[in-house]
Structure formats: C-alpha cells, structure tokens
Amino acid sequence: MKIKQYSIKVFEINIESQSSFLAFMDKNIIMLKHYLIYLKGEVTPDMEEYLKSHDISYTTHLNLSDKKHQELVLKQSDLKIIDEIVRSGQDIKVASDLLILNRVNSGAKLQVEGNLIITGIVDGIIFCNGDFMLVKTSSKAMIVFNGVEIDGSLLQNKFNKIIFNGEEIIVSPIEKEPKWA
Amino acid sequence: MGIVYAIISGKGGVGKTTTTANIGIGIAQEGKKVVLVDFDLGQRNLDLILGLENRVIYDMVHVMDEEAGLKQALIKSKHTDNLFLLAASQTKDKSALVQEKVKKLIETLKEEFDYVILDAPAGIESGFEHTIMYADATIVVVNPEVSSIRDADKAIGIVDAKCERAKENKKVQKYLVINRINPAMVSSGEMLASADILDILSIDLLGKIPEDKGIVEASNTGKPIILNEKSGAGAAYKRICKRLCGENVAFEDVETFNSPSIMGKIKGLFQ
Ligand SMILES: Nc1ncnc2c1ncn2[C@@H]1O[C@H](COP(=O)(O)OP(=O)(O)OP(=O)(O)O)[C@@H](O)[C@H]1O
Ligand SMILES: [Mg+2]
Numbered sequence: 001m002k003i004k005q006y007s008i009k010v011f012e013i014n015i016e017s018q019s020s021f022l023a024f025m026d027k028n029i030i031m032l033k034h035y036l037i038y039l040k041g042e043v044t045p046d047m048e049e050y051l052k053s054h055d056i057s058y059t060t061h062l063n064l065s066d067k068k069h070q071e072l073v074l075k076q077s078d079l080k081i082i083d084e085i086v087r088s089g090q091d092i093k094v095a096s097d098l099l100i101l102n103r104v105n106s107g108a109k110l111q112v113e114g115n116l117i118i119t120g121i122v123d124g125i126i127f128c129n130g131d132f133m134l135v136k137t138s139s140k141a142m143i144v145f146n147g148v149e150i151d152g153s154l155l156q157n158k159f160n161k162i163i164f165n166g167e168e169i170i171v172s173p174i175e176k177e178p179k180w181a
Numbered sequence: 182m183g184i185v186y187a188i189i190s191g192k193g194g195v196g197k198t199t200t201t202a203n204i205g206i207g208i209a210q211e212g213k214k215v216v217l218v219d220f221d222l223g224q225r226n227l228d229l230i231l232g233l234e235n236r237v238i239y240d241m242v243h244v245m246d247e248e249a250g251l252k253q254a255l256i257k258s259k260h261t262d263n264l265f266l267l268a269a270s271q272t273k274d275k276s277a278l279v280q281e282k283v284k285k286l287i288e289t290l291k292e293e294f295d296y297v298i299l300d301a302p303a304g305i306e307s308g309f310e311h312t313i314m315y316a317d318a319t320i321v322v323v324n325p326e327v328s329s330i331r332d333a334d335k336a337i338g339i340v341d342a343k344c345e346r347a348k349e350n351k352k353v354q355k356y357l358v359i360n361r362i363n364p365a366m367v368s369s370g371e372m373l374a375s376a377d378i379l380d381i382l383s384i385d386l387l388g389k390i391p392e393d394k395g396i397v398e399a400s401n402t403g404k405p406i407i408l409n410e411k412s413g414a415g416a417a418y419k420r421i422c423k424r425l426c427g428e429n430v431a432f433e434d435v436e437t438f439n440s441p442s443i444m445g446k447i448k449g450l451f452q
Contacts, residue, residue, distance in 0.1 A: 090338055
C-alpha cells in the first residue's frame with residue numbers, strides 16, 4: 001500500500017441558487033480552479049455540468065467541523081479604465097482609481113479621487129486626491145496632488161511616481177521607461 | 182450611395198472653405214460627381230471662392246423649407262462639369278437649421294452624388310453640430326499653431342460624442358489637413374512640426390498644404406489654387422484629392438526649408 005499526503009485549500013460554498021452560484025463561479029473561475037470546492041446545498045445537473053466542463057474538483061461530503069476557517073473577502077477592484085485619448089474640452093470626474101492608456105491633451109481636465117496612472121503624455125490639468133500617481137507630463141500640464149500643485153519641472157519627459165504618505169508628497173522619477181505590456 | 186465629408190476646424194479662418202473648394206474641384210476632376218454645401222449660414226463664402234457669387238438664386242434653406250427644388254438650387258461650377266454648389270443662406274442664420282430637415286437634405290444629396298462635402302462654420306456651436314451630425318467622415322483642417330490644434334482637438338471630441346454614426350457605434354473616420362505650413366518657420370521652431378500635431382490629435386494625415394500667396398488671389402478671382410499648375414499648394418491639394426479617391430500617393434516634404442541661395446549662406450558666414 002502506498003500513501004501520499006497533500007495539503008490543499010478548500011473553499012466551502014453555501015449554494016443559494018443556481019444562478020448566483022454560476023455567476024460567482026464565472027467571476028472567480030481562474031482562482032477557484034486550483035482548489036477543492038466543498039459544496040453545501042443542492043447541486044443541480046447544470047451546476048455539475050459546469051464544474052465538469054471547467055475541470056474543477058469538488059465534493060459534497062466533507063467533515064470540516066473541527067477545522068478552523070477563514071472568511072473569504074473577495075476584493076472588488078474599483079478601477080476605471082479609459083482607453084481613448086482625452087481631448088480638449090473634456091472634463092472627467094472619477095471617484096475611484098483611474099487608469100488612462102492614452103494621452104491627456106491640453107485643455108482637458110481630470111478630477112480623480114483615487115489613485116491615478118496615465119501611460120500617455122499629459123498636456124492637460126489633473127487634480128488627484130489618491131495616495132499614488134504615476135504620470136509623465138509636458139511643460140503645459142498642471143498637476144495638483146492632494147491640494148498641492150506639483151512643480152512642473154519635476155515631472156517632465158519621464159515617468160514619475162508621486163506618493164502621499166499622509167504627511168508629505170514625494171516625487172521620484174522612474175529612470176527606466178516602463179514597458180506597458 | 183455617396184459619402185459625406187464634413188470639413189471642420191474648431192478655430193476660424195484656418196482654411197476650411199479654401200480646402201472645401203479645392204478638393205471639390207480636384208475630386209470632380211478625378212471623374213466623381215461632387216456637391217459642396219456651404220453650412221456657414223449668414224457668412225456665405227464658398228460661392229465667392231468658386232467664382233459663383235452672382236449665380237445664387239436659391240440656397241440650402243430654400244431647399245430644406247421646400248421653397249425651391251434641389252435641381253433649381255444646385256449651381257454648376259464653371260471649372261468642371263461634375264461639381265455643384267448648394268449655397269448658404271445669406272439672410273437667415275444658423276437658427277434656420279432643423280435637424281430633421283438637414284438629415285433629409287443630406288440623404289437626398291447622397292443618392293445623387295458620389296461625394297457630399299460640407300463646409301462647416303467656425304466654432305463648435307449649433308451650426309457646427311448640424312454639419313457633423315450626418316457625416317460619414319470628417320476632414321479636420323488646422324494651422325501649425327497651438328490654438329488651432331487645441332480647438333481642433335475639441336471639435337474632434339465633439340464629433341466622437343455627438344455625431345449620428347458615433348452614436349450608432351460606427352467609426353467616424355477623421356483625416357487631418359495641415360494648412361499654411363511655412364517651411365522657414367517650421368525650421369526655426371516657430372511653427373509646430375507635423376509629427377507633433379499628429380501625436381497630439383492622433384488622427385490620420387490626409388495632406389499638408391504650404392503657405393501660398395497665390396491662394397488669396399485665387400480666392401479673389403474665383404479660381405481655386407488647384408487650377409494653377411505651378412502652385413505648390415495646388416499640387417498638395419491634388420495629392421489630397423487622389424488620396425480621397427483611394428489612390429496611394431506618397432507624402433511630399435513641404436516643410437524642409439531650402440535656403441534661397443548660396444549667397445545667403447556665404448553672407449551669413451561673415452556676419
Ligand atoms: N495655404 C494658404 N496660404 C495662404 N493663405 C491661405 C492659405 N489657406 C487659407 N488662406 C487664407 O486664409 C484665409 C481664411 O481661409 P478660409 O476662408 O478658407 O478659412 P475658413 O476656415 O473657411 O474660415 P471661417 O472659419 O471664417 O469659415 C483666406 O483669406 C485664405 O485666402
Ligand atoms: Mg469658411
């Protein structure tokens with residue numbers, strides 16, 4: 001007789017309805033694929049089909065009564081992404097974090113409550129109240145970070161990390177050009 | 182079914198009407214049926230530049246209000262057979278335009294012509310919005326200076342937000358014409374270089390037109406510069422027309438400054 005031992009993580013899921021279960025699985029499938037799922041409640045044929053087709057290991061009988069568990073908090077990322085050029089005359093207000101994968105032209109204005117990353121050149125006006133900002137500006141840009149206008153000459157022509165640690169604002173240039181994969 | 186181009190700029194006086202007249206003639210000379218519509222109500226200009234100022238009896242507002250038929254209002258160009266003008270109203274202003282009527286007019290014109298070219302008024306107000314609303318594509322005219330670029334940027338943003346095609350999630354092609362390039366000023370850094378303009382606006386380049394004194398005279402005499410074989414600006418407009426008709430024409434350098442004479446350089450040495 002040969003005996004092997006594995007340590008695995010188990011996700012215990014209380015099924016409320018087929019639709020909410022399938023929605024949850026769809027959203028988290030990449031993560032859940034690597035674990036054993038312990039299902040409590042009625043497993044319908046559609047759900048079985050789904051689990052099989054995604055090659056997910058699961059069981060409906062497992063005694064975990066003496067084990068400690070952790071509440072799983074699935075973090076909802078609240079990131080807005082803009083994949084278009086921000087043009088003159090546009091005034092964009094965002095309450096969450098913001099990622100812009102293009103340039104921000106002269107005459108455009110951004111007001112961001114969260115963190116901000118812009119991969120293109122900034123010629124416009126930016127107000128950011130987050131803890132973190134990554135930008136590259138031209139001489140025309142105006143950048144106000146947590147109420148403080150950042151000296152434009154610090155930010156030009158290379159990417160800069162700007163952080164607010166609760167007391168002071170620290171601007172540090174990134175010497176190597178990031179490669180946005 | 183024809184294609185509708187709106188000629189826009191944001192900032193006024195950069196060369197929309199000049200561009201409309203020249204590409205109208207150029208495309209017609211390529212054998213296409215073209216109509217130019219002057220949307221600059223109250224400030225009509227296109228008839229003058231085409232040398233048709235005293236031929237306007239009915240204008241586009243007459244046609245939209247059904248006071249005249251389209252056939253009555255279309256004015257045939259003196260320069261080429263395939264080109265027609267629908268003039269702007271001189272008395273009524275932009276408040277005379279109603280969206281539904283504009284739509285109907287453009288749909289009718291699209292059935293009759295291969296190219297329907299709309300000359301927009303300056304600015305981004307209601308007259309501008311009427312012009313872009315039913316366009317399939319836009320030609321953005323700029324001068325190599327920051328105020329023109331910024332206004333054009335804004336106008337492009339409005340096209341993307343408001344025009345009918347964009348609302349239907351269809352692509353609205355945008356082409357850039359850089360007008361009034363002065364090679365000496367580009368070399369000395371007083372004018373923006375084309376590469377920087379293209380970077381900022383991020384739309385496709387259609388052509389570059391050099392500054393040309395002949396254009397003023399051409400406008401005054403009603404003979405657009407494209408009819409002048411010797412003009413550099415005329416040749417640049419010809420290349421644009423070929424591109425609009427689907428030909429692959431290489432971009433020519435109109436920016437490099439060739440100093441006028443060797444003497445000039447030698448003199449410079451002794452200064
Ligand atoms: N390449 C050029 N070289 C020299 N002059 C030019 C050139 N292009 C345009 N112009 C001149 O610039 C002036 C404005 O041109 P035009 O009327 O075409 O501009 P527009 O954009 O239609 O103006 P508006 O906004 O008022 O309608 C005219 O006097 C015209 O002759
Ligand atoms: Mg005009």
